[in-house]
Amino acid sequence: MVQPTPYAYGVNAFLQMPIRVQHSPTICALEPQADENFPKVGSKILDLTEYAVLDWKTKLNENAGKHPVWNINLIKILLGQQNGFDYTKCDITIHFLPRPQTKDEEFVALGITIPNFETGKTNIEIYYLDFQPNWKMVTWWEGNIEYYTYVDEPYYTGNLATDTQLAITIRHEIGHSFGLGHYVVSYERRQNIVKGMEDMPSIMIDTATILGVTHYDITSFDTGEIKSIYGQEGFDTISNEPKRAHLLDTSKPVYLTDDRIKISIDTSKFTNDTLGGLLIIDSNNTLADYLSISKSNSTIYLGSKYNDEKGKYWIEFINPITNEYDYTSFISGTQQTTGTMIQQPATPKVTQGPEDTNIATQTTIQIPSWIKNNAKWWSSDQLGDAEFIQGIQYLIDKGVMVVPKSQPSTSSSDQIPKWIKSNAGWWADDKITDDEFVKGIEYLVSSGIIKLNG
Structure with a gap:
């Protein structure tokens, strides 16, 4: 042998x-x-x-x-x-x-x-x-x-x-x-x-x-x-910065309960000496899985266990030979039928006509309960602004979350006001009502930071 x-x-x-x-x-x-x-x-x-x-x-x-x-x-x-x-x-x-x-x-x-x-x-x-x-x-x-x-x-x-x-x-x-x-x-x-x-x-x-x-x-x-x-002066300076390789991608940022979670890996940059694997990290920053990878497996599908356990997951790759790394993330376990139905009073609408009366209408807003986790992570800077907005935008586009259209704001700023982020944290901790949280989402829609289709 x-x-x-x-x-x-x-x-x-x-x-x-x-x-x-x-x-x-x-x-x-x-x-x-x-x-x-x-x-x-x-x-x-x-x-x-x-x-x-x-x-x-x-x-x-x-x-x-x-x-x-x-x-x-x-x-x-x-x-x-x-x-x-x-x-x-x-x-x-x-x-x-x-x-x-x-x-x-x-x-x-x-x-x-x-x-x-x-x-x-x-x-x-x-x-x-x-x-x-x-x-x-x-x-x-x-x-x-x-x-x-x-x-x-x-x-x-x-x-x-x-x-x-x-x-x-x-x-x-x-x-x-x-x-x-x-x-x-x-x-x-x-x-x-x-x-x-x-x-x-x-x-x-x-x-x-x-x-x-x-x-x-x-x-x-x-x-x-x-x-x-x-360097010689302590941790406050870095003379050898690692490189991000941009190798990983998921097919979408949010997966519904019945979706198949797909990870794509650009293995064209791999060599036969490429070492390492994928770390799957849950919302508690705890190791959920370790997956071996090689030049031959450019697509990995995660099992249904990730659909069953709702939350945010990070996927990370480290190459100990080249000092390269990459990461991406996804949110899993969302159900279209799961959510809190909120009757949100709309702004009174003035109609011009013979009777000229003010008619107040009602709109229905559906918020999936797991969004509270996202709001908590966002308010504590564990989730970036762009990623939070991307997740909300995806849910709106897919009809999982329904937000009424409102009058466009005259403001051209794409900055998210601090009060909205604070509201998200308070809402996640049940310190404010669903209605108050929705006002923040409506502001993001009216300011154009979140866009409604149609």
Whole structure:
């Protein structure tokens, strides 16, 4: 049997990660939900996170003298504080879960970093269950030659991960959130590291491949790579900006319940060395799915599970070789028959005639209930103006949302007044009525920002 030669990526070098913080970051670490199997895991994991952040800060500021320039702020958010906390101050948010909550139950990892290229925020998920490799030999024939390779099908044991495994994973994922990709070493060197014959040259070696190591450190390779990205004066400057590739598209911005969700990928720009996959991220900035991609699959259809769970989803692609990225988004699970019927009094209409009377008419406005989610995201800047308007426009064009025509405004501005955005947030929180929210939509129609067909 023959083992095929893998693609030759740079050994003893970093892959790329097109994430950048725009200033000295604030990291928010959320205490995990109580786990009856591990009652002390919350305090343990928050302490490990504090040590990890301090380690990064100390290593980056080595030789900086009395005036450190690499500032990192950590906020530990306990369970009782999480509902009313202002998360807009968080640049990086760390969630701790027993295992991934993805729609694909076979997805196994120690942790994952989830950038949101639209908002500039990053989420990290750390999984605290013990994780073990499970290598299996896979064989296949090509002509008269039998090939083989080893495939890892790791699994969770159900036990709590060791402090060392958690400490390495937290430092590793924080490194990703700063813009570091994986550090690639040869198979032989990785084996030496696992056996304790050699120290880890970087905290960014893929943690799933070095399970069992007892010694770890953020090294000069790691801090040097960060300084090659941002320069020598801290996170406030960026000297190595990633590139957006414009590879992804969805067939439409909003999908109804029975629609088939289609993702198109421009694979003409792919090479045989293109790595990576698609991250599917839900409205909580949590990983919903991970889809492998290659040069041959330029169209992907998502399953009906996305139609069943209403909300906004982001699709993101990262190429760790070229440092390119792209993203797009869609809203799913809308039903034409779902909505709140509002009887909205119209402006009295004056009719000219023998009786010359004022006649007040009524119009019916239908607002799908899931729009409250969009309004909430928009009011908190998780959704851009153009995207919010595009979603409303699409619903109006398709007849899902019905808004009466009104007299055109004399204003020529295409700026959305702040009061409309504030109204959207208040409406999402049930602080104002449906009628008051509709007035904002009517203003957007009358000002020409939203256009009615016909």
